[in-house]
Amino acid sequence: MRSFPGRNHSLRLRRADLHTLAGPYALNALPPRDRERFERHLAACPACAEEVRGLRETTARLAAATAAAPTDRLKEKVFAEVTRTRQLPPVSAGQPAAGSRWLAADRWVAAVRRRVRSGRQPWARPVALIAAGAFLVAAVVFGSMALITQHRLSQAQAGDHMLAAVLTAPDAKMTDTAVTGGGTATIVMSHLADALAFSSAHLPGLPAGKAYELWLMGPPGERSVGMLPHPAHGMTSPVVATGLHSGDMVELTVEPAGGSPHPTSAPVLLMVL
Amino acid sequence: MADVPGRPVRMDHPPGGPGWPDELGALIKLAGRGDEQAFSAVYEQVAPTVFGLVLRVLRDPAQAEEVAQEVLLDVWRTASRFEPGRGSAQAWVATIAHRRAVDRVRSAEASARRDDQSAAQQTDYDTVAEAVEAKLESERVRRCLGTLTELQRESIVLAYYGGYSYREVADLLGTALGTVKTRMRDGLIRLRDCLGVT
Numbered sequence: 001m002r003s004f005p006g007r008n009h010s011l012r013l014r015r016a017d018l019h020t021l022a023g024p025y026a027l028n029a030l031p032p033r034d035r036e037r038f039e040r041h042l043a044a045c046p047a048c049a050e051e052v053r054g055l056r057e058t059t060a061r062l063a064a065a066t067a068a069a070p071t072d073r074l075k076e077k078v079f080a081e082v083t084r085t086r087q088l089p090p091v092s093a094g095q096p097a098a099g100s101r102w103l104a105a106d107r108w109v110a111a112v113r114r115r116v117r118s119g120r121q122p123w124a125r126p127v128a129l130i131a132a133g134a135f136l137v138a139a140v141v142f143g144s145m146a147l148i149t150q151h152r153l154s155q156a157q158a159g160d161h162m163l164a165a166v167l168t169a170p171d172a173k174m175t176d177t178a179v180t181g182g183g184t185a186t187i188v189m190s191h192l193a194d195a196l197a198f199s200s201a202h203l204p205g206l207p208a209g210k211a212y213e214l215w216l217m218g219p220p221g222e223r224s225v226g227m228l229p230h231p232a233h234g235m236t237s238p239v240v241a242t243g244l245h246s247g248d249m250v251e252l253t254v255e256p257a258g259g260s261p262h263p264t265s266a267p268v269l270l271m272v273l
Numbered sequence: 274m275a276d277v278p279g280r281p282v283r284m285d286h287p288p289g290g291p292g293w294p295d296e297l298g299a300l301i302k303l304a305g306r307g308d309e310q311a312f313s314a315v316y317e318q319v320a321p322t323v324f325g326l327v328l329r330v331l332r333d334p335a336q337a338e339e340v341a342q343e344v345l346l347d348v349w350r351t352a353s354r355f356e357p358g359r360g361s362a363q364a365w366v367a368t369i370a371h372r373r374a375v376d377r378v379r380s381a382e383a384s385a386r387r388d389d390q391s392a393a394q395q396t397d398y399d400t401v402a403e404a405v406e407a408k409l410e411s412e413r414v415r416r417c418l419g420t421l422t423e424l425q426r427e428s429i430v431l432a433y434y435g436g437y438s439y440r441e442v443a444d445l446l447g448t449a450l451g452t453v454k455t456r457m458r459d460g461l462i463r464l465r466d467c468l469g470v471t
Contacts, residue, residue, distance in 0.1 A: 020451075020454045020455050020458050021454060021458075022458050023454060023455070023456075023457030023458030023459070023460070023461050024432065024439040024453075024454055024457050024458075026461060027429065027432040027433050027439075027457055027461070028368070028371050028372055028375055028432075028433075029432040029433075029437065029438050029439040029442065029457070030438070030439065031438055031440070053359065053360050053364075054465050054470060054471070055458075055461045055462070055465060056360050056364045056367075056368060057360060057361060057363075057364050057465070057470045057471075058461050058464050058465040058468060058470050059364075059367065059368075059371070059433055059461070060361065060363045060364040060366075060367040060368075061410070061414055061464075061470065062414060062429075062433050062434070063322050063325070063326040063363075063367035063370065063371065064322050064363065064367075064410050064414075065410050065411035065413075065414035065415070066322075066325045066326055066328075066329045066411065066434065067321040067322045067324075067325040067326075067410075068321060068324055068325035068328055068329075069321055069324070070320050070321065070323075070324035070338065070341060071338070073338070074320065074324065074338055074341055074342060074345075075316065075320065077342050078316065078320075078342055078345045078346060078349075079309075079313075079316075081342070081346050082309060082312060082346070082349050083309075085346055085349060085350060086350075087305065087307060087349065087350050087351075087352065087353060088350050088351050088353060088354060089353060090305065090353035090354055091354050175358065176356060176358060177358075178356070178359070
């Protein structure tokens with residue numbers, strides 16, 4: 001009756017079984033427990049996440065097919081509420097600037113300039129010398145973090161340098177990804193700098209003795225990048241990973257606070273670079 | 274605009290279809306920064322889909338209006354959290370709307386109200402549904418739904434438009450749970466391919 005397979009089923013079967021939940025999940029037809037189980041699976045299965053994305057676009061078409069004009073009263077009510085409803089802050093301080101799709105790149109640029117002029121970010125100064133691009137948005141994200149964790153950054157000048165190198169690389173590309181269980185991960189990657197910077201916002205708190213560990217996984221095997229620092233105001237200061245290989249994936253797991261030689265828990269984030 | 278709930282609306286671009294602008298996503302980002310004018314444009318683009326879907330699931334126009342209001346306020350409140358990398362703005366809004374509608378259905382009190390209402394509303398609802406289905410985008414969606422097997426189609430329609438959980442769908446159709454699960458997925462995949470969703 002329950003869809004949980006018996007213990008004698010192979011891992012492959014369990015995965016196949018989970019995979020079929022993509023349909024009911026996209027239809028919002030799963031009870032909470034199955035939904036959470038499937039969402040954990042999604043984080044570790046980029047192919048499933050892509051399938052869910054396509055199925056959600058499909059159900060959105062079912063929604064559009066049943067469009068109906070609301071009364072003008074609805075609009076009046078909504079706008080009366082809008083004027084007195086506070087908006088939630090973004091999960092992270094910025095969003096990727098995917099070319100011309102973003103109307104307000106100029107605003108980001110202005111924001112970065114203001115921050116740099118205020119002189120509160122030692123590393124951000126070279127960033128400002130370079131013209132607008134995706135990295136500027138990244139600079140806003142990391143900039144706000146650097147503000148919070150300035151002392152930590154000044155303690156780690158070398159890492160600081162590497163971070164600036166990633167952020168200022170002409171091919172720097174930023175990606176925001178949701179983390180299973182909550183929160184967002186932001187990755188800025190540069191092939192030229194052969195490095196990436198990883199930071200997170202609003203990850204779920206962990207019990208004492210546990211911490212998040214970041215890994216690279218790929219053809220050369222698993223490499224620990226390091227532990228995420230303690231968050232300040234919900235955000236962790238950037239961790240830089242160097243020595244990227246093609247086919248690498250970034251993985252985030254929960255480990256004992258001292259770190260593990262190999263991942264010992266299911267990833268809360270798995271991202272193909 | 275006449276105050277007739279459920280009046281079908283012509284949309285120039287089917288969401289997700291060719292030519293559908295990414296403009297909505299950009300407007301949502303602007304709205305997320307407190308731009309009420311941008312939100313007004315967002316409202317014009319999404320309110321018919323939101324209201325229509327919620328009405329379809331709940332059937333009761335009064336409740337549908339309440340829930341649609343909650344959904345549209347959610348869009349305003351959480352606009353800054355829309356992540357374009359994870360799907361289209363249309364899908365984001367539709368997901369919020371469907372979840373809210375289903376939450377309302379699954380609260381016991383609303384179920385009772387819906388059952389009471391459904392008899393009284395049945396005629397209206399059917400008229401509305403037929404009028405809607407005779408038009409717009411729904412032509413294509415209906416044609417594509419027609420390419421599914423009966424079990425695929427019923428599973429999807431009961432879950433999405435009916436707001437039933439997959440267990441309830443299995444009970445309603447007298448079919449094994451595992452079968453319903455796979456039919457929902459197979460059916461959606463076929464529908465996706467038929468609609469040319471990318």
